[in-house]
Amino acid sequence: MRLETAQLRLHAGMPVASHAPEQALLERVAKLPGLQRAAVSRNLPGSWGAGDYTLDLQFHPAPSGAPAGxxxxxxxxxxIATVDxxxxRAISGGTRAPQLRDGIWRTLMFRVRPEAPDQQVRALEQDLLRMPAYMPGIRNWRLARVVSPGPWTHVWQQEFASADDLLGEYLMHPFHWGRVDRWFDPEFPQCTVEAISHAFCPLATSLIANPNRKEETAP
Incomplete structure (x- = not known):
């Protein structure tokens, strides 16, 4: 399968006919060739470096291997004003709440420094993937490397039962500050990441554990 995500920023007062913006956005992408699943939700306050909406798409792989969407x-x-x-392509992930409903979907896109050694990048990836072992609030998760041209190199996604699990346990956990933050903080010599986009939004059903649902919006 091919996975894609986008941060969408709408023009002020964008006309969406009689539909809610989420439904209008789904209707606009519904006929993309090979589309298997689409989900869109409005980002919540506290997101930054992101757009107004998070859009996630899943495609059957194109025969040529070219970007499907x-x-x-x-x-x-x-x-639409901007589309990031x-x-x-996922490199690892896990599920422990496949039936999660009405949760929170968090998408962190980040860019590692081009001069960062491969060994350092792999160490960063491993520390991110260790986080769920320390944080039960992370219900499902996926780490991926970007395969399309652009400013980002990785996508780190998590699903939570509530925003409190993200804004509390996840962001404030000692493992986050003591182990993971060093890769993102320019004051640390191990700093590897030079830019991030942090978005979180309502989640109707798990995007990681239930890949075959056709399309959805979240309240």
Whole structure:
């Protein structure tokens, strides 16, 4: 499968006919070739470096291996103020709440410094993947490397039962501050990441554990 995500920023007062913006956005991407699943939700206050909405797409792989949705997505979303879009390939992840409903979907896109040694990047990835072992509030998770051109190199996604699990346990946990933060903080000599986009939004059902649902919006 091919996975893509985008941060969408709408023009002020963007017309969406009689539909809610989420439904209008889904209708605009519904005919993308090979689309298997689409989900969109409005980002919550506290997101930063992100857009107004998080859009997630899952495609059957294109026979040529070329990006399945890139050109079609640009056409489908013509008129939206900005589209920060990546295609990515999962390198690891896990589930412990496959039936999660009405939760929180967090998407962190980040860029590692181009001069960062491969060994350092792998160490960063391993520390991110160790987080769920220390934080039971992370119900499902996926770490991926970006495979499309653009400013981002990785996508780190988590699903939570509530925003409190993200804003409390996850962001404030000692493992986060004592182990993971060093890769992101320019005051640390191990700093590897030079830019991030942090978005979180309502989640209807798990995007990680239930990949075959066609499309959805979250309240």
């Amino acid at each position: 890139a050109s079609g997505l640009a056409a489908a979303l013509d008129g 879009h990546v295609a990515y």
